[in-house]
Structure formats: C-alpha cells, structure tokens
Amino acid sequence: MKLSILAILLGTAFVSSPALAADNPGTGILKAQCISCHAIAKPENASLDRLWERKGPDLYYAGSKFNKPWLVKWLQEPARIRPAGELYTRHVKGSDKEDVVDESTLTAHVKLSKADAEAVADVLMALSGPADLVSKGAFKGDKVSMSMGAMFFNKLRGCAACHQAKPGTGGSSGPELYTAGERLQADYIYSYIKNPQAIDPHIWMPTLNLAEPDLQRLTGYILQLSASEGK
Amino acid sequence: MKMNFRQRMPALLQAGLLVASGFLFSMPASADEPYTQNALRNYNTYCVQCHGINRNGKGINSRDMSVQPRDHSDAKGMGDIPNEEIFHVIKDGGLAVNKSVLMPAWGNVMNDDEIKELVAYLRFVCKCGSGQ
Numbered sequence: 277m278k279l280s281i282l283a284i285l286l287g288t289a290f291v292s293s294p295a296l297a298a299d300n301p302g303t304g305i306l307k308a309q310c311i312s313c314h315a316i317a318k319p320e321n322a323s324l325d326r327l328w329e330r331k332g333p334d335l336y337y338a339g340s341k342f343n344k345p346w347l348v349k350w351l352q353e354p355a356r357i358r359p360a361g362e363l364y365t366r367h368v369k370g371s372d373k374e375d376v377v378d379e380s381t382l383t384a385h386v387k388l389s390k391a392d393a394e395a396v397a398d399v400l401m402a403l404s405g406p407a408d409l410v411s412k413g414a415f416k417g418d419k420v421s422m423s424m425g426a427m428f429f430n431k432l433r434g435c436a437a438c439h440q441a442k443p444g445t446g447g448s449s450g451p452e453l454y455t456a457g458e459r460l461q462a463d464y465i466y467s468y469i470k471n472p473q474a475i476d477p478h479i480w481m482p483t484l485n486l487a488e489p490d491l492q493r494l495t496g497y498i499l500q501l502s503a504s505e506g507k
Numbered sequence: 508m509k510m511n512f513r514q515r516m517p518a519l520l521q522a523g524l525l526v527a528s529g530f531l532f533s534m535p536a537s538a539d540e541p542y543t544q545n546a547l548r549n550y551n552t553y554c555v556q557c558h559g560i561n562r563n564g565k566g567i568n569s570r571d572m573s574v575q576p577r578d579h580s581d582a583k584g585m586g587d588i589p590n591e592e593i594f595h596v597i598k599d600g601g602l603a604v605n606k607s608v609l610m611p612a613w614g615n616v617m618n619d620d621e622i623k624e625l626v627a628y629l630r631f632v633c634k635c636g637s638g639q
Contacts, residue, residue, distance in 0.1 A: 324548060360567050365551050368560050368567045375560050375567040434609045437568050438556060447568035449556035473616060480553050482600075482611035 297402060302395030309386050310335065310396070316403060322477040328363055334476070337405025344401050346459045351393035354385035357459075359440070359448035364480070377448065409475055415462040415495045425497025433490065438481070441501055450481060457502025466495040542628035549617055549625055554579075557609070562632045574607040579632045586635035593626045 296303045296316075306316060313331035338347075361367040361382045369378040388396060430436040438447035442454050456465060467474075470491055472481040486494070550562075557566040557576040564578035579585060595603055598619070601610030617625065630636065 324552060327552070328548075363552070364567065365555050365560070368555070370559070370561045370563075370565070374565045374570045375555075377567065431573075432608065434607075434611065437572055437609045446571055447556070449566075449568050471615075478552070478616070480556060482553075482613055483615035484611060485615070 296399060300395060300399050302392070302397070302399035305388070305392050305396050306399050309388075318406065324478040327478045328366075330362070332362060335400060336403055337409050337475070338400035339402055339404040340410045341460060341464045342400065343459060343461060344397050346455075347397040347400060348390075348393050350459070351388045351396060352390055354387055356382070356385075357451045357455075359452065364449040410461070410463050410467045411470075412463055414470075414491075415466045416492055417462070418492060418496060420493055420496035420500060422497065422500060425493060425500070428490065428493055429497055433484065433486070433494065435494065453498050454501050457499035459502075462495060462499055465498055466491055469494055540631070542631045543624045545621065546624035546628035549621055550628055553613060553616065554625075572609055574609055576610070579629055582633050582635040585629065585633035590626050590630075593629060594622055597622045597625060 296306070310316065314333065314335040315330065316335050318336050319326060319334070358364070360377050367378055367381045368375045426441070428435075429441055435441075435453075436446040438450035440446035440448070440452040440454060443452070468476075468481075469484075469486065471483050472479050473483050555566060557568045557572070558564055558579055559566040559569070559576070562579040564576045564581075566576060569576050577584065592604060596606065596610060597617070598612065598614040600612030601607040603612070613622070
C-alpha cells in the first residue's frame with residue numbers, strides 16, 4: 277500500500293500525447309527539438325515546482341496564443357522575449373546597484389530554416405489547448421488613446437514595473453510587450469491580463485482583478501504598441 | 508504494555524501521514540530558520556523580481572520604478588510595520604495601505620496561509636522581531 281501511494285506521489289506530470297499531425301514534417305521537428313524545453317500537452321501536475329523545472333513557456337495552447345506570421349518569422353530569427361529568461365530568478369544576480377541579468381546562464385533559442393519554421397508553425401497553430409482557456413471575442417477591438425493607455429500601463433496599473441513597452445525601458449521579469457501585438461492574439465492578451473494564473477498556473481504575474489474597461493484599454497494599448505514600436 | 512506509535516496507528520492514518528510527509532517542506536526547518544521552504548519558494552518566485560535576489564529592494568525590475576521597492580533587509584524600516592499590515596499589503600496590494608500601486612495584490616496567487624508564512628519569512632529576513 278505504501279508503495280502504491282509513493283508511486284502516486286512520485287507520478288508527476290505524466291502527459292498525454294496531443295493530436296499532432298503525423299504527416300506534417302513539423303511534427304518530427306517539434307518532437308526532436310522543442311519538447312525538451314516546452315510542454316506540447318497540458319501537464320497534469322501544474323505545480324509551482326513544475327514552473328521552476330520548465331525551461332520555456334508551455335506550447336500546448338500555442339494555436340490560441342500566437343499569430344502564425346510572427347511564429348514563422350521568429351523561429352527563423354529568434355530574439356529573446358523575456359529579458360531575464362525563464363524562470364527569471366535563476367537568471368539574475370546582485371550587483372552594486374540593481375540586480376542584473378546573468379547572461380552566462382541564458383542560452384540561445386534553436387533557430388530553424390524557413391521551411392522548417394513554416395512546418396513547425398503549422399503544427400503549433402493546431403495546438404489550441406483547452407476550449408475555455410481564452411475568451412474568444414472578448415477584445416472588442418476599440419481604438420485606444422495611446423497617451424491614456426500609457427498612463428494606465430505605466431502609472432495607474434503599474435504594468436511597466438515588470439514589462440517593457442519600448443526597448444530598454446521598464447521591467448525585465450516579464451516578456452517585452454512592444455512586439456506583443458504582432459506576436460499574440462488579441463483575445464489571448466485580454467484573457468492573460470484578466471487571469472494569468474488561469475492560463476499559466478503559479479506564474480509570477482499578479483492577477484489584478486481589473487475591471488472590463490481596464491482590460492479592453494490595456495489590450496488595445498498593447499496591440500497598438502506593436503504597431504508603433506515593434507516595427 | 509504500551510504499543511509503539513506506529514503499531515497504534517490505523518493503516519489509513521499511516522497512509523495519510525505518508526502523503527503528509529510529501530508536504531514536510533511546509534513546516535519550519537529549524538529554530539535557526541523559522542520559516543517554511545514553501546515561503547522561501549514563494550518569495551523567490553513572486554517577490555525577488557522587485558525586492559531583489561539579496562532582499563534589499565534592488566530587484567531586476569527596480570531600475571525604472573518610480574517608487575522603489577521596500578528593502579526587506581532593513582530592520583528599522585521593516586520593524587516599524589506590524590505583521591497585520593505586511594499581510595494586508597501582500598494580499599491586497601500597495602494601494603490598500605495608501606502605498607504604491609507598483610506593489611500588486613497577491614491574494615489571487617497565494618492563499619492566506621501562504622501569505623502568513625511569507626510574513627514569518629520576512630521577519631526572518633529583516634531580523635526585526637515578531638511584529639506583534
């Protein structure tokens with residue numbers, strides 16, 4: 277009996293195989309080069325320990341998160357999105373002033389050829405994840421005043437503490453957001469701001485209980501940032 | 508004749524204890540370290556980004572922040588704040604105690620017990636008493 281309980285205790289993160297297209301060459305590349313760092317099936321054990329163990333963001337809902345043209349482009353020229361990597365605590369060190377990123381602990385992302393990037397993007401976009409992960413149609417698409425958006429992003433809601441709205445300015449523990457609109461689907465941005473923990477359990481972004489106008493405003497601002505800063 | 512503890516325990520209780528042993532990290536390690544490993548892990552996950560790897564308020568995010576994060580190693584500054592207020596600011600954020608919005612509310616991420624453990628950990632870091 278003890279042994280069986282122990283087996284249950286130790287039996288963490290058995291993952292089921294997602295529905296990957298066997299006939300797509302991207303499936304083979306994904307299995308050979310991506311899954312050592314990224315989960316392509318929903319982990320059964322979404323604990324804080326697991327968050328510390330993972331080497332890169334989960335991809336089992338990539339199809340509900342990314343814009344395909346960005347994926348194809350980025351996989352050929354991968355540039356770091358999270359200034360301090362993941363998990364940031366493992367990649368920072370103290371200095372005379374503020375903590376700094378310990379570059380020696382960060383590794384470059386695998387780089388793919390155009391054909392391979394397109395094949396992998398095809399496979400990733402088919403991974404939509406749980407149906408209730410992202411609120412489809414939640415972002416209403418209204419234009420946002422950039423000065424108003426910046427005031428909420430920087431001052432009133434404090435997003436800039438962890439995120440960069442332009443290169444080199446802002447925090448480093450969260451992903452940069454000046455390319456987020458190009459990178460991410462609008463409804464994903466909305467849903468993640470609304471409840472980061474629901475999409476990414478135990479993630480170090482707080483859930484701020486933002487009201488609907490705030491969610492719309494910040495989503496719109498981040499999308500428009502991409503148009504103005506990311507190009 | 509006295510039975511030993513193990514013999515007196517029903518099998519189910521034994522199994523329960525075995526499961527509970529998996530959560531031993533949630534108990535204080537020793538008198539020298541009067542905080543839980545869970546609190547340390549939570550601090551390293553959520554707090555270090557602003558309050559720093561050295562707990563001195565100089566986190567990786569602090570460079571461009573308009574209000575600097577509190578130095579948790581400052582015995583004087585931390586010693587002036589009661590436990591209840593520390594609990595409140597972690598759970599409900601800076602605005603709840605008329606402080607900066609840059610300190611977010613963590614009440615949706617950590618439960619009350621975890622926040623209480625974190626308060627105990629902060630008392631260890633600042634070496635500034637119990638806050639009672």
